[in-house]
Amino acid sequence: MLKQIESYILSGNFTEAEKLYQIMDFQQFEDEIIISAYDNRNILYYTFLHYLLMKVESEELHNLAFTLLIVPLVPIEGAYHCALYHAQKAIELTNEQNVGDLELILFLYGVPDQVVSDDKALETCHKILALEPSNEIAKSVLKKVQRRMK
Structure with a gap:
């Protein structure tokens, strides 16, 4: 499923990526997003998480966004500041x-x-x-x- 979700996210097809997210165990989803983001270093992974967060805000998704920003996407300017936002939201939730x-x-x-x-x-x-x-x-x-x- 890794290549499938990766393909959907990188092509901006968030609707299909969301369908996979809905049927996956969260830990499997988290692992696949982190692995794919390491392989591609693309901001679309973060954008997809934001897409999901706009639908249903959860501590899990904020924590995943945090991890994405401090590990595979850390070279992006402002990543730590964005990670702080997600940490604060998880704490609030x-x-x-x-x-x-x-x-x-x-x-x-x-x-x-x-x-x-x-x-x-x-x-x-x-x-x-x-x-x-x-x-x-x-x-x-x-x-x-x-x-x-x-």
Whole structure:
């Protein structure tokens, strides 16, 4: 199915690509989109996810868009800023209760483009630690932020 969905997306035939998406397991869909995007480095993969998000907004699709932007499409100018948008939407959709979504903000705190401020990273660390006091990622970033803010 990989070549079929790839063909539909790259030709802009989102209606047919959506039909495949509807019958696929989400993990299989996610894997195929990431693999295809690696192979082609085409913004149409992101455009297709946006097409799906306009129909039904979900945490899963926002997380996939985030991954697409920080991995295969990262060379595109502004990819990290777009990824931040999708992380924020996923967090919003889960009422700030999903540690994995909150950790996306901390990942972006560490990227060279400096898309997340010290204050936002600090706030996010505290939210994560309130939900999961033993979270090593939040503890590590918290130390880094506190050193930077001195």
